[in-house]
């Protein structure tokens with residue numbers, strides 16, 4: 001009997017009879033693993049390289065590196081949700097004989113299936129009925145059975161069934177590569193992989209119905225796209241649904257409107273945000289925070305125009321790459337002149353580097369600018385402040401020697417982590433994007449420089465205790481990078497700050513410095529933006545803290561609330577005193593009941609309320625209320641300001 005060598009993720013190797021199945025390997029490792037196993041990755045030769053994900057019941061006939069996936073792995077969840085899509089289809093077909101199916105893939109959270117129900121109505125009631133059927137079928141614990149079929153057999157099956165969508169899909173497949181999966185009475189054209197059986201699908205929720213053109217083409221028929229999600233435990237589903245509810249409440253587009261932070265106007269143009277006074281204060285505070293941190297970290301501020309001559313972007317390569325799909329050149333009465341809206345600040349900064357000769361002793365040079373850039377996004381891609389057509393980057397470019405890359409990375413990592421900490425993002429990871437080791441020729445820059453930079457980025461991240469994942473083949477062709485992902489209060493991941501090495505632009509702009517050897521050298525350029533962009537960062541921040549900004553950021557830190565109009569004058573004195581201490585606030589001198597004033601300040605998420613009435617005026621004090629926490633006692637205004645002075649100030 002022949003044997004196969006199976007390499008496990010820890011690098012150890014075991015021998016099994018040829019034809020061994022994933023589930024058998026799991027059993028040989030531990031009963032617990034076998035119980036939780038959902039799928040298996042086969043031939044994952046390189047770290048963080050995607051192999052093929054297989055069913056646990058599929059025989060392995062060659063040597064392979066494998067990884068068993070459980071619910072904790074993306075590959076496990078995908079198999080689970082893909083199997084749930086089939087379970088959904090089985091239930092739908094049981095209730096709606098003759099239904100036709102498009103595609104039904106797993107997605108980031110859950111799955112969808114595109115279906116043609118003819119003109120049968122399908123709403124909440126129908127969703128609930130299908131959900132119930134799914135629960136019933138899951139309990140039957142049907143096995144997912146994979147079967148190779150010939151193209152003819154596949155065509156015959158779906159011709160007989162009368163599903164023209166599946167026939168169209170089969171048309172694009174090569175004979176010999178086609179597989180069917182069956183569970184219970186339902187057969188689907190499918191590449192897999194699937195979990196062993198329907199039993200583990202314990203908690204099921206069909207979420208919504210949307211329209212989707214077959215194959216995304218509006219000339220085709222509109223199908224119904226039904227979204228759902230499933231979990232191995234009811235508790236996990238409950239938590240997920242709760243998270244969805246919370247996310248709705250925290251949506252930055254909703255809160256941005258309610259808290260009067262920003263707005264959009266069709267007349268101004270799609271994707272061009274208007275920052276309202278309160279949003280502008282918030283944004284300016286973030287800028288002040290970053291400007292001060294950058295000055296301390298040795299950056300020099302610069303300012304450059306919003307447009308640049310087309311030639312600038314021809315030199316940088318941006319025109320060739322993005323010219324056609326972006327805002328088109330601006331013309332002037334001088335026919336030979338053409339300008340582009342600035343899509344990036346880097347070319348301008350390269351020209352600043354070139355204003356005078358640089359020596360190795362001058363480096364690193366760190367040029368920082370809150371630079372507003374314009375990029376044409378498809379209208380369908382625009383989304384609140386997270387996807388816009390004009391935005392401001394907290395941009396900087398570091399020009400340094402190759403031997404300074406690591407130190408500069410460490411400094412930028414420190415700045416990014418300080419930023420996250422100051423804003424209450426405690427859970428973050430970083431992705432190190434490296435070259436594809438099998439295709440080194442598609443990258444520019446010397447091999448030795450790349451190797452060194454890649455190693456040093458990883459070292460810098462390790463030295464700062466950063467949790468990283470290295471991803472091969474994700475580097476830009478001009479340099480490796482480090483991207484930060486933060487988890488917000490709801491556990492959602494967002495990509496924020498980024499640090500990127502660039503070997504290309506310094507060459508294209510012929511940047512140089514005189515080395516200690518008196519020779520000319522090309523500096524390395526590092527692009528970095530800890531926030532990413534002000535727009536996106538503010539959007540994520542709003543959703544993270546649900547609009548309850550830290551005191552130092554809150555557009556209005558204090559509401560002064562006179563108990564009645566008789567105390568408005570004293571209230572004004574209190575406000576004036578606060579303003580003299582650089583505290584932002586307002587006086588609610590409306591002729592309203594105090595209960596109403598408190599409620600409004602709570603709704604607007606103002607961190608502090610200072611109530612003033614008979615007693616406070618007589619004693620020269622204020623009654624302090626904190627947002628969401630209520631009464632904090634009566635105190636001297638001076639005492640109050642001193643007690644919270646640290647929270648009012650920029651974090652240091």
Ligand SMILES: [Zn+2]
Nearest residue numbers: 188190191192
């Ligand atoms: Zn499938």
Ligand SMILES: [Zn+2]
Nearest residue numbers: 344345346527
């Ligand atoms: Zn740049």
